[in-house]
Amino acid sequence: MAHDEHNPLTHPEVRSASSAMYIAAFVLGIVAMGIACLVTVGFDLSQSDTLTWITVLAVIAGLGQLFLLFKLDLSKTMIWHTVSLVLTVPLFFMAVGLTIWMFHYLALRTMVGG
Amino acid sequence: MFVDLQGPWNWFWGRLPLLLQLHYNNPVIGFAFVLAVGGGLVVVAALTYFKLWGWLWREWLTTVDHKKIGVMYIIVGLVMLFRGFFDALMIRTQQAAAVGPDSPGILGATHGYLTPYHMDQVFTAHGTIMILLAVTPMLVGFMNLIMPIQIGARDMAYPFLNAVGLWMTIVAVGLVMASLFIGDFSHAGWVGLTPLTQLAHSPSVGVDYWIWVIQISSIGTTVGAVNLIATILKMRAPGMTLMRMPIFTWTTLGTNIIGLTSFPVLTIALLLLTLDRYVGTHFFTADGGGNFMMYTNLFWIWGHPEVYFVVLPAFGFLSEIVPTFSEKPLFNHNAMIVATMAIAGVSWAVWLHHFFIMGQGPVVNTFFSIATMLVGIPTGVKVFNWAFTMIKGRVRLETPMLWALGSILLLIGGGATGMMLAIPAINYVSHNSVFVVAHFHNMFLIIAFALFGAVSFWWPKVFGFHLDEKLGKIFFWLFWSGSVFVFVPMYALGFLGMTRRLDYIAHPGWWPLLLLEVFGIGLYVASIFAFLLQIVVSIRDRKKNAVVTSDAWQTSRNLEWATHCPPPFYNFAATPVVHSIDEWAWRREHGLTSLKPDHYADIHMPKNTMVPIVLAFFTGVFGFAAVWRVWWLAGFALLGVIGTLIFRMFQKDIDYIVPASEVERIETAYLEKMDDRAHASIHQTGEHGSPATQH
Ligand code: HEM
Ligand SMILES: [Cu+2]
Numbered sequence: 001m002a003h004d005e006h007n008p009l010t011h012p013e014v015r016s017a018s019s020a021m022y023i024a025a026f027v028l029g030i031v032a033m034g035i036a037c038l039v040t041v042g043f044d045l046s047q048s049d050t051l052t053w054i055t056v057l058a059v060i061a062g063l064g065q066l067f068l069l070f071k072l073d074l075s076k077t078m079i080w081h082t083v084s085l086v087l088t089v090p091l092f093f094m095a096v097g098l099t100i101w102m103f104h105y106l107a108l109r110t111m112v113g114g
Numbered sequence: 115m116f117v118d119l120q121g122p123w124n125w126f127w128g129r130l131p132l133l134l135q136l137h138y139n140n141p142v143i144g145f146a147f148v149l150a151v152g153g154g155l156v157v158v159a160a161l162t163y164f165k166l167w168g169w170l171w172r173e174w175l176t177t178v179d180h181k182k183i184g185v186m187y188i189i190v191g192l193v194m195l196f197r198g199f200f201d202a203l204m205i206r207t208q209q210a211a212a213v214g215p216d217s218p219g220i221l222g223a224t225h226g227y228l229t230p231y232h233m234d235q236v237f238t239a240h241g242t243i244m245i246l247l248a249v250t251p252m253l254v255g256f257m258n259l260i261m262p263i264q265i266g267a268r269d270m271a272y273p274f275l276n277a278v279g280l281w282m283t284i285v286a287v288g289l290v291m292a293s294l295f296i297g298d299f300s301h302a303g304w305v306g307l308t309p310l311t312q313l314a315h316s317p318s319v320g321v322d323y324w325i326w327v328i329q330i331s332s333i334g335t336t337v338g339a340v341n342l343i344a345t346i347l348k349m350r351a352p353g354m355t356l357m358r359m360p361i362f363t364w365t366t367l368g369t370n371i372i373g374l375t376s377f378p379v380l381t382i383a384l385l386l387l388t389l390d391r392y393v394g395t396h397f398f399t400a401d402g403g404g405n406f407m408m409y410t411n412l413f414w415i416w417g418h419p420e421v422y423f424v425v426l427p428a429f430g431f432l433s434e435i436v437p438t439f440s441e442k443p444l445f446n447h448n449a450m451i452v453a454t455m456a457i458a459g460v461s462w463a464v465w466l467h468h469f470f471i472m473g474q475g476p477v478v479n480t481f482f483s484i485a486t487m488l489v490g491i492p493t494g495v496k497v498f499n500w501a502f503t504m505i506k507g508r509v510r511l512e513t514p515m516l517w518a519l520g521s522i523l524l525l526i527g528g529g530a531t532g533m534m535l536a537i538p539a540i541n542y543v544s545h546n547s548v549f550v551v552a553h554f555h556n557m558f559l560i561i562a563f564a565l566f567g568a569v570s571f572w573w574p575k576v577f578g579f580h581l582d583e584k585l586g587k588i589f590f591w592l593f594w595s596g597s598v599f600v601f602v603p604m605y606a607l608g609f610l611g612m613t614r615r616l617d618y619i620a621h622p623g624w625w626p627l628l629l630l631e632v633f634g635i636g637l638y639v640a641s642i643f644a645f646l647l648q649i650v651v652s653i654r655d656r657k658k659n660a661v662v663t664s665d666a667w668q669t670s671r672n673l674e675w676a677t678h679c680p681p682p683f684y685n686f687a688a689t690p691v692v693h694s695i696d697e698w699a700w701r702r703e704h705g706l707t708s709l710k711p712d713h714y715a716d717i718h719m720p721k722n723t724m725v726p727i728v729l730a731f732f733t734g735v736f737g738f739a740a741v742w743r744v745w746w747l748a749g750f751a752l753l754g755v756i757g758t759l760i761f762r763m764f765q766k767d768i769d770y771i772v773p774a775s776e777v778e779r780i781e782t783a784y785l786e787k788m789d790d791r792a793h794a795s796i797h798q799t800g801e802h803g804s805p806a807t808q809h
Binding site for chain 1: 375379405406407408411415462463466472473474475477478763764766
């Protein structure tokens, strides 16, 4: 019901698409994953160093997706998407943060996952 | 391939040759087969005999009308409620039959009539079906059916997406039913106990069915959530500010924000489990670097918000029913809104209470214990608000109100036991006992009661006639007594130390309580007959019980009562303008109840489409192929999904205009019919004919 555009090619989201950026996002993702793979399999790092490496790589790949692929910004078309994403950030930190906290204590006290 | 499959596999048939090894001589499954196939054949025969296929296709299967989609969601949910109930019947009778070493066994079972492997599948299917394929579709159905009318919209924001959501749910239902006869279902509990769900411990296709059923139904829930949120934010009638929105609409918003934010966690958890099972990774294994408690953690990060996903809409129903039958506005509308959103927010910070005993120690447990108890505050606010609504009101005990009162009473029991479980010291002894099972059934019964209240409350709006009151009350009392007889003994058994998911009960002293539970389930069976009879009788007497005004209960309060019963496909002849909270009550007070608009205008509506069914077909094939690891078929099905979506994007002819003259014709016919009915009803003394003066 809520649509003003009949031609999908004129949708603002579609208009902002760009093959170069898509390919860049794809390449960035592949490269980041490749390095992460190398780091975990090839390098002989301590557990915490490995985790730091792959976390940083994941953040880079994620940012690449957000800006290159989804084109998140504050324009009229995109602000809904951007705001929705920002609203989930507290949940993300809560879920991940509390998880790290509980598994930290778990590791101190038991051998689960060790 | 990457993993060691037990049993045969070849590239063309995948694991289907397994079927040649399975046995179909179990009469229980035989009976279910006869019931499902027989029932299906009866429906097909009836449709053919009455030449209804065309009608079904045009009016229902290809529809994008939110009301029809809502009704179909509810019917699917009710059918699955029945299926899930059958599982419950088997659990209860098996446990009562398998008590003590001397209890006899038949059909290959040492005790009772279900082998442990079957029993485990039965309770897994019961839980998965009840939560995801019975209660959730019914709730989503009501959100679909009622919410757009409550905010004065003509349809949902994305009618096509709405149909897609429905059809994804139906695919999931189809897969779960298929698993009953083709292969088997998971035996690892509705939560998917790790590492039991790993391929090494569950080599059959059961867990795979469970995974894909949940994944596909989650797609439906997620697109539904997007749609409902967008509808509420963008499609409200003029004057319908956020703070004027009816509470049910608010709870729909809260629910779907929870759904949209939490379902992805489940999707990912199951995806990682899928990788473990299909590719041989070690995310959740007990060895090889896996962390099986991480699965439990992820599951409940979704799981606890999910329980509020199902309870908030029920609170919404109560908030609509209680004021109507107390003939008074809801006490403190704003507090209700704040409480709803507070519950939604806190629901994200309590999930660890499902595994207090993991071993993370007192510091972490204390935090989650307090967080869990905090939920009691907004919930308490709600209960007090409903109570204050009834105080000094003119309370009428018609069926919807009975269900609502039952629901509120149950909330007190379920909330109190929840508080007990939230105390880690208590939880250490009661975790995985049937006390927990009684607690969460108590909570889900709140939802079931509210749902049946909603069915009887909105039935006249949707179908234009009342449900039979007398049979409705019998249904209510049977269901209530059934609940008492099943779950009070279950609480007691929990205190006595009975653990959950037992196929054999070693302690003969528990037998009397188990028998009481069987008596309770018998009452539930009787209640189902009362419900079916109620529907049949009401349809038979539909002329006598016809609704004569748009406001079927005469004291209703919100906008859905400001259009005809049943509402025309465009909902409102002219888009309503909203003046107040409880708009319909406001109009009644100001004498503005005429349904005839000043003038008629063209109405822009979406066109029916068969694309959602086609998508469902390909998705179903994909799910089945993925379960049986027939990779080429899964690949083609996925291409089919993508192709269909691309086709839809370039479909231009997706909407149409209803000209003003046509709207006028439909409206005039409606109004005349209502006049006739009103005249006719003056000459008969209907049960609903004596409304008190309204406020
Ligand atoms: C809103 C409706 C609610 C629903 C639908 C619900 C449902 C459930 C479910 C499904 C489980 C456990 C299932 C399993 O282990 O398989 C559970 C356990 C639990 N619930 Fe609730 N619940 C609700 C409200 C509450 C409230 C209000 C509280 C506390 C204030 C609470 C506290 C708990 C606790 C502490 C457990 C864990 C018990 C244990 O495993 O030892 N619940 N509930
Ligand atoms: Cu919980």
